[in-house]
Amino acid sequence: MRNLSIKNLSGPTGILAALVVLIVLFSLLNPRFASVENLQNVLFQVSVPLIIVVGTSLVIQMGSIDLSVEGVMGAAGMAWILLSPNTRLEGDIGVWAWFVALGLGLVLGLITGAIYAKLKVPSFVVSLGTWYVGLGIAILLYGNALLPSLTSEALARWPTQLTLGLPNCFWLAAVILAAGVFVSHYTKFGRGLMAIGNNEPIARSNGMPVDRYKIAAFAIAGTLCGLAGILATMQLGSGSPDIGFGQLFVVIPAAVIGGTALSGGEGGVIRSAIGVFLLIILNNGLVLAGVDPDYQSGVFGMILLIAVIAVAWPQRGRLKVAK
Known part of the structure; x- marks a missing residue:
């Protein structure tokens, strides 16, 4: 009976229930939490990690891990702003700046997947190296000159502008999420990644192009990290090599809390997305509840640790460290 209750916590119903409990609790602690303005703020905050977690989930589904998130975001974000209207350079190339930045994320992802x-x-070793390669590229682009800031008011304001009452950045994340759900659950590629996570030798013996699937998953993850780097740069209004700081420690725990097993073969994009919402709402609620900033990280970390243990415990026998 005890094991059953723990497994229920790790299912989508348990995660949704926890989400509802948090919303009710924080609404009681501070009525402002349930306001339209705060809802818009939460959707603004969730946009970047929501984009990242789509690619992260595809990688985790096959039993691998991608630690390159922050480095790829920094490289893509710096490349994009230097090729867009900015205070340092006059080399605005318009929409092509997006293609260059996304292409950089794609290349870094392809390199990670190929190696x-x-x-x-092991994927954690390769992606850790890619993190530092991306960070190095971002630092080189940042240089020692004037801080590159956006001079286009339209670009700077786009993420926060509302369409049908919701921030534009959230609509972008929602489109990416919908595409990720379709790929993960309704395509041969998505089912193949799940099969690799369940049992790679059997997948190979059935003629599945496992190596191609692995490279493609990391390529998608790199491209989405590049897009997240662009969006985060737009939200900040200026370039920074550290634009992705802290995102890795949101998306991976969020995926695990949502039920996307680190061992692979279980979970998916939807469940990981619910995990992202849970963590962002938790952080937002702690702030509005008046928790002292000196204690917020500790409280957040403690709750996160309990949640991860509760979710990961049923799969403890399947977890693979070196895959």
């Missing part, structure tokens, strides 16, 4: 799949280096 992982073809050279059999």
Whole structure:
């Protein structure tokens, strides 16, 4: 009976129930939490990690891990702003700046996937190296000159502008999320990633192009990290190599809390997205509840640790450290 209750906590019903409890609790602690303005603020905050977690979930589904998030975001964000209207350079290339930045994320993802799949280096080692490669690119682009800030008011204001009452940045994240759900659950590629996570040797023996699937998953994750870097840069209004700071420690715990097992073969994009909402709402609620900033990180970390243990415990026998 005890095991059953723990498993229920890790299911989508349990996560949704926890989300509802948090919303009710924080609304009682501070009525402002349930205001339209705060809802819009939460959707603004959730946009970037929601985009990242789509790619992260595809990688985790096959039993791998991608730690390159922050470095790829920094590189793509810096590339984009330097090729857009900014205070440092006059090299505005319009929409092509998006293609360059997204292409950079794609290339970094392809490199990570190729080394992982073809050279059999553990994914956490390869992606950790890609993190620092991306960070190095971002620092080189940042240089020692004037801080690059957006001079286009339209670009700077786009993420916060409302369409049908919701921030534009959230609509972008929602489109990416919908595409991720379709790929993960309704395509041969998505089912293939799940099969690899469940049992890679059997997937190979059935003729599945496992290496191609692995490379493609990391390529998608890199591209989405690039998009997240662009969006985060737009939200900030200026370039920074550290634009992705802290995002890795939101999306991976969010995926685990949502029920996307680190061992692979279980969960998916929808459940990971619910985990993102839970963590962002938790952080937002702690702030509005008046928790002292000196204690917020500790309280957040403690609740996060309890949640991760509750979710991961039923799968403890399947977790693989070196895959």
